[in-house]
Amino acid sequence: MNKIRVGIVGYGNLGKSVELGIRQNEDMELVGVFTRRDPSSIKTITPEVNVFTMDEAKQMTAQVDVMVLCGGSMSDMPVQGPEFASLFNTVDGYDTHAKIPEYFAAMNKKAAAAQKICIIASGWDPGMFSINRLYAEAILPVGDTYTFWGKGISQGHSDALRRIKGVKDAKQYTIPKEQAINAVRRGEMPELSTREKHWRECFVVLEEGADKERIEQEIKTMPNYFADYDTEVHFITEEELSKDHPGLPHGGLVIHHGRTGLDEEHHHVIEYRLALDSNPDFTANVLIAFARAAYRLNHEGVSGAKTVVDIAPAYLSGKSAEELRKSLI
Numbered sequence: 001m002n003k004i005r006v007g008i009v010g011y012g013n014l015g016k017s018v019e020l021g022i023r024q025n026e027d028m029e030l031v032g033v034f035t036r037r038d039p040s041s042i043k044t045i046t047p048e049v050n051v052f053t054m055d056e057a058k059q060m061t062a063q064v065d066v067m068v069l070c071g072g073s074m075s076d077m078p079v080q081g082p083e084f085a086s087l088f089n090t091v092d093g094y095d096t097h098a099k100i101p102e103y104f105a106a107m108n109k110k111a112a113a114a115q116k117i118c119i120i121a122s123g124w125d126p127g128m129f130s131i132n133r134l135y136a137e138a139i140l141p142v143g144d145t146y147t148f149w150g151k152g153i154s155q156g157h158s159d160a161l162r163r164i165k166g167v168k169d170a171k172q173y174t175i176p177k178e179q180a181i182n183a184v185r186r187g188e189m190p191e192l193s194t195r196e197k198h199w200r201e202c203f204v205v206l207e208e209g210a211d212k213e214r215i216e217q218e219i220k221t222m223p224n225y226f227a228d229y230d231t232e233v234h235f236i237t238e239e240e241l242s243k244d245h246p247g248l249p250h251g252g253l254v255i256h257h258g259r260t261g262l263d264e265e266h267h268h269v270i271e272y273r274l275a276l277d278s279n280p281d282f283t284a285n286v287l288i289a290f291a292r293a294a295y296r297l298n299h300e301g302v303s304g305a306k307t308v309v310d311i312a313p314a315y316l317s318g319k320s321a322e323e324l325r326k327s328l329i
């Protein structure tokens, strides 16, 4: 059985985790990493992995079945997504929530013309949380769904910080407001604004001579990322970032309260919870499962842009249809 040949576009936290995750999937093989940097400067986790330039990717459409796009959502994916969707089947974890419709349209145009499939905004939010919100609201239409993240490090928000001129490195914690979570858990079904659910804490390492006031202001007013939240910014050294803020843990909860019965007297709760040692490892494994789906669907003649909620779960699994039927029992 031929293996699914996977390429990694962009070698950051997520790209490294995809490299590791592919090794856990015997139906897949890694063709290589594609980077904007000098390939000779990239030290992959597994030394034998090939590293190519982005230009070399364009000559490799016959060697790669699915490209996993691991660039930053804020600045990389809007450019790299359509570029790669015009040449390859792709999956990505695009997560600038407010801009997903326009990204979907841009990706769909390129993928449909190339008769390729691109599964966008796959990860955990958007991604697995999106799927679980859909299941909950389809099954219990009378009710309310709440999403909480953290306390943990958002890769999307940390990437957004690192894109600011004068920022050398950064990590952003998303912290849920206990009062909000407790009210939801008590079944009070409160109306909660974005600001009432979470606050954000940023730890930023500056380039030499960078303007602190300008950078703090740029962070706190950043649309789609920080403007709608109470945000604290701490300027620390590279050593402190590495010592006091190791790893990229995260997690979250989707909780749905629904009602049924003649007088809606029956109360039901659906919860989907993630507790992640490594945000990038988990996200990478979601992307890898959707890479399997992209490969299969394109072989069935499916093309254009899809989101995770368009994909039947069986396409994600490495198990055969017969094995899946057995696993239902």
Ligand SMILES: NC(=O)C1=CN([C@@H]2O[C@H](COP(=O)(O)OP(=O)(O)OC[C@H]3O[C@@H](n4cnc5c(N)ncnc54)[C@H](OP(=O)(O)O)[C@@H]3O)[C@@H](O)[C@H]2O)C=CC1
Residues within 6 Å of the ligand: 009, 010, 011, 012, 013, 014, 015, 034, 035, 036, 037, 070, 071, 072, 073, 074, 076, 093, 094, 095, 096, 121, 122, 123, 124, 125, 126, 127, 155, 156, 157, 159, 160, 162, 279, 280, 283
């Ligand atoms: N939907 C979801 O639930 C989730 C989505 N995500 C998304 O994944 C995106 C990527 O996250 P993450 O991997 O943490 O981002 P990184 O900042 O680690 O990497 C982003 C890009 O930056 C470049 N890069 C990385 N390290 C360096 C370096 N040392 N020097 C120069 N360039 C570098 C790489 O591109 P190149 O190799 O070409 O230089 C890489 O593709 C996030 O922006 C987020 O939107 C993440 C988690 C969950």
Ligand SMILES: N[C@@H](C[C@H]1CC(C(=O)O)=NO1)C(=O)O
Residues within 6 Å of the ligand: 095, 123, 124, 125, 126, 149, 150, 152, 153, 154, 155, 156, 157, 173, 174, 250, 279
């Ligand atoms: N896309 C997020 C995944 C979850 C986490 C999150 C947040 O902390 O704001 N939003 O969605 C990430 O990049 O980590």
